[in-house]
Amino acid sequence: KQEVTQIPAALSVPEGENLVLNCSFTDSAIYNLQWFRQDPGKGLTSLLLIQSSQREQTSGRLNASLDKSSGRSTLYIAASQPGDSATYLCFAGTALIFGKGTTLSVSS
């Protein structure tokens, strides 16, 4: 059964720092991997989708990579801002399973 793990569970950084959020999965037979952002009390906003045939996707200051052989995906956030403070969730599309998220706090 697919398991999705996100480390760390929480992260605090000063504004301007580059950071990496990690997501690991146990079953490499995934169709896609999706990264979401969730603000407190709100729904999920899709950030990036990486299909199984792709290695990475970029949107603005965000870059997500996918390595199926090692069962890992990373979300890179460049030049972090206080507005990036939220919980970030990774999602294994084939199994429809979420990680528990990394809660990011960026201080000004």
Added chain:
Amino acid sequence: SQTIHQWPATLVQPVGSPLSLECTVEGTSNPNLYWYRQAAGRGLQLLFYSVGIGQISSEVPQNLSASRPQDRQFILSSKKLLLSDSGFYLCAWSGVAGATYEQFFGPGTRLTVL
């Protein structure tokens, strides 16, 4: 463009009362539809998904049920709510075969069972 609606936004219900949450999608046809629950301190859990009208798959045994009476309408129901049903309920849609299966979420319904 596609949009997804959920209502109500918040709901406070007594234990033992019935429940009906509605989700509708606009701007797409024959979507896959999903219900997820996010309980306090826990991750998002898939409850039901549907690939077509009247086709419902349940992922977790519980006192909840789902129905899809129309192509773009998905309803989550319960006959008698339990305290453990409290949580944040999210509806999502995705494309079908040949698409990317990228999931798009609604704004959610916050349910408190007292």
